Amino acid sequence: xxxxxxxxxxxxxxxxxxxxxxxxxxxxxxxxxxxxxxxxxxxxxxxxxxxxxxxxxxxxxxxxxxxxxxxxxxxxxxxxxxxxxxxxxxxxxxxxxxxxxxxxxxxxxxxxxxxxxxxxxxxxxxxxxxxxxxxxxxxxxxxxxxxxxxxxxxxxxxxxxxxxxxxxxxxxxxxxxxxxxxxxxxxxxxxxxxxxxxxxxxxxxxxxxxxxxxxxxxxxxxxxxxxxxxxxxxxxxxxxxxxxxxxxxxxxxxxxxxxxxxxxxxxxxxxxxxx
Ligand code: ADP
Numbered sequence: 634x635x636x637x638x639x640x641x642x643x644x645x646x647x648x649x650x651x652x653x654x655x656x657x658x659x660x661x662x663x664x665x666x667x668x669x670x671x672x673x674x675x676x677x678x679x680x681x682x683x684x685x686x687x688x689x690x691x692x693x694x695x696x697x698x699x700x701x702x703x704x705x706x707x708x709x710x711x712x713x714x715x716x717x718x719x720x721x722x723x724x725x726x727x728x729x730x731x732x733x734x735x736x737x738x739x740x741x742x743x744x745x746x747x748x749x750x751x752x753x754x755x756x757x758x759x760x761x762x763x764x765x766x767x768x769x770x771x772x773x774x775x776x777x778x779x780x781x782x783x784x785x786x787x788x789x790x791x792x793x794x795x796x797x798x799x800x801x802x803x804x805x806x807x808x809x810x811x812x813x814x815x816x817x818x819x820x821x822x823x824x825x826x827x828x829x830x831x832x833x834x835x836x837x838x839x840x841x842x843x844x845x846x847x848x849x850x851x852x853x854x855x856x857x858x859x860x861x862x863x864x865x866x867x868x869x870x871x872x873x874x875x876x877x878x879x880x881x882x883x884x885x886x887x888x889x890x891x892x893x894x895x896x897x898x899x900x901x902x903x904x905x906x907x908x
Contacts, residue, residue: 634660635681635791635822640690642676642846650676652846654690658824658839660790663817665833666826668843674826677843678793681824682714683707695790712736715784715792715821719799721776723768723783729755730764733783740787754782758812774805781812785821792816794825798832806832811860818866836860 635658642651651673658664666674679685680692683699692699694710702710723732733754734747742750755761758778768776777797784792794813798806810825810832817823827833833840837856842849 634658634693634695635824636691636693637677637680638691638693640680640687640692642673642680642685643688649846651680651687651843654843654846654848656841656848656851658822660822661817661820662839663814663823664825664839664841665836666824666841666843667828667830667833668849669828671845672843673846674828674843675795678716678795678824678826681791681793682711682716712740712787713790715787715789717777717780717784717792717794717797719796721768721773721780721800723776723780725768728765728767729760729771729779732768732779733786735783736786750786751782754786755779757785757816758782772805773801774808777801777805777809778812781809781816785816789821791822791824794823796826796828798827798829803831807835810836811865814860814862815865818862 637654637656640651640654641649643649654673654677666677668674676685680687681694681699683702686700695713697710699710724735727735730748730751734742734751737747737750751764752761755764758781760775760778760782763771763775763779768779771779777800781797792813797813798809801809806829813823813825814836833854835856835858837854839851839853841851
């Protein structure tokens with residue numbers, strides 16, 4: 634569960650990215666986050682995984698105050714969160730398998746377990762047959778699917794996506810959005826930032842709208858052509874959320890050097906230029 638209480642974020646130089654934002658996203662929910670460029674979407678997502686700290690207000694992720702987490706606890710938080718970005722952030726010189734199994738590997742999984750986890754995650758996105766390809770050999774849609782597999786390889790409780798379809802054409806975008814819906818049906822909480830109105834109108838559901846850093850709307854809308862959830866549930870092998878979500882404590886050991894950040898959080902220096 635994600636809770637924001639009167640959260641504001643002012644960047645040095647006086648830029649206000651978020652202004653008194655309060656909302657909750659419950660465990661197992663799927664929520665769109667939308668608003669024009671510069672509205673504060675990326676900042677809000679970065680605050681969830683401690684890519685930034687708020688100037689004021691409180692943020693709880695699974696009951697823990699994210700802003701007051703000591704540095705050495707941040708990797709634990711991030712292991713309960715998967716993050717997907719617009720520009721994929723795959724490591725081009727590593728194979729699909731190496732990209733997806735990176736996190737299990739640095740957390741000490743043996744080769745068999747790395748392979749099992751990577752195959753499971755890549756199977757979910759339909760790319761289990763591309764283990765030895767390098768990202769530049771894949772299409773944009775495929776690269777984003779690999780990035781999603783990497784984000785879910787440890788079965789995170791929460792999946793955050795920042796304009797994940799921003800670089801893709803409409804048909805591919807829809808396939809990617811369907812994957813997020815399937816992952817949500819397995820019990821993962823999903824927050825997907827997009828300014829693609831067509832996708833939001835098609836899917837419907839919870840929509841948080843930011844404008845100028847303020848949460849202007851928090852509504853549930855009905856979709857025009859909502860996806861066939863029962864077929865998707867079958868494809869996803871859906872289970873009850875309680876069966877998927879782990880406890881509060883991550884079950885994996887911390888990496889000493891914080892290398893986990895290279896996955897998903899690598900190069901995380903600021904907002905996407907196009908977001
Ligand atoms: P969105 O994702 O909706 O496009 P952002 O969260 O990226 O919005 O940005 C919100 C506002 O904060 C913008 O005005 C942006 O210029 C500013 N901003 C974002 N990141 C930084 C930063 N690191 N330093 C200064 N200003 C920033």
